[in-house]
Amino acid sequence: MAYENQNPAAPDFTATDSEGRTIKLSDYKGKKNIALVFNRGFF
Amino acid sequence: MAQLRQDYQKFVERITEIITVGPEDANSFTKWWHEHEMPFIGIPDPTHEIAKLYNQQFKFLRGGRLPAMVVIDKVGRIRLMHYADLPSDIPTDEEVLALLDKLNGETGGIDNKSPVVEPNSK
Numbered sequence: 019m020a021y022e023n024q025n026p027a028a029p030d031f032t033a034t035d036s037e038g039r040t041i042k043l044s045d046y047k048g049k050k051n052i053a054l055v056f057n058r059g060f061f
Numbered sequence: 062m063a064q065l066r067q068d069y070q071k072f073v074e075r076i077t078e079i080i081t082v083g084p085e086d087a088n089s090f091t092k093w094w095h096e097h098e099m100p101f102i103g104i105p106d107p108t109h110e111i112a113k114l115y116n117q118q119f120k121f122l123r124g125g126r127l128p129a130m131v132v133i134d135k136v137g138r139i140r141l142m143h144y145a146d147l148p149s150d151i152p153t154d155e156e157v158l159a160l161l162d163k164l165n166g167e168t169g170g171i172d173n174k175s176p177v178v179e180p181n182s183k
Binding site for chain 1: 062065072074075076077078079080081083084085087090091094095100102103104105106108110111114115128129130131132133135136137138139140157159164165173
């Protein structure tokens with residue numbers, strides 16, 4: 019993949035998870051790596 | 062998903078959170094998530110907002126229906142983007158864990174201005 023920046027910034031998002039918690043991707047910045055998995059569906 | 066659940070502790074040991082995004086509505090997603098006792102973060106994304114966000118910027122999800130994995134380092138940069146040509150074609154956990162070891166080797170994957178505070182370190 020050809021990117022001008024080989025390590026582009028991850029787009030931030032805020033969403034509600036299965037436990038009703040607000041998850042904001044950028045809250046992990048400086049704390050943890052993230053494995054962001056896009057699932058094709060359970061069913 | 063079962064493999065990720067089995068290997069979750071290995072991700073935790075590598076200071077990594079797994080966030081899974083699925084296309085189901087919130088009720089179906091949550092029911093499945095609880096029935097399978099998934100230990101990591103699961104986000105229902107029935108309107109594909111998150112999938113579209115990554116697809117629009119990086120043109121890699123192709124509608125968001127095939128599985129894909131994005132590894133983001135502690136600085137917030139994308140270090141791996143993989144979309145599957147086949148539903149079974151995703152990186153193995155071993156490959157991702159090896160990448161995380163490499164990222165953590167880069168001075169913890171963080172610049173010196175933002176020291177990482179590990180929750181369990183003494």
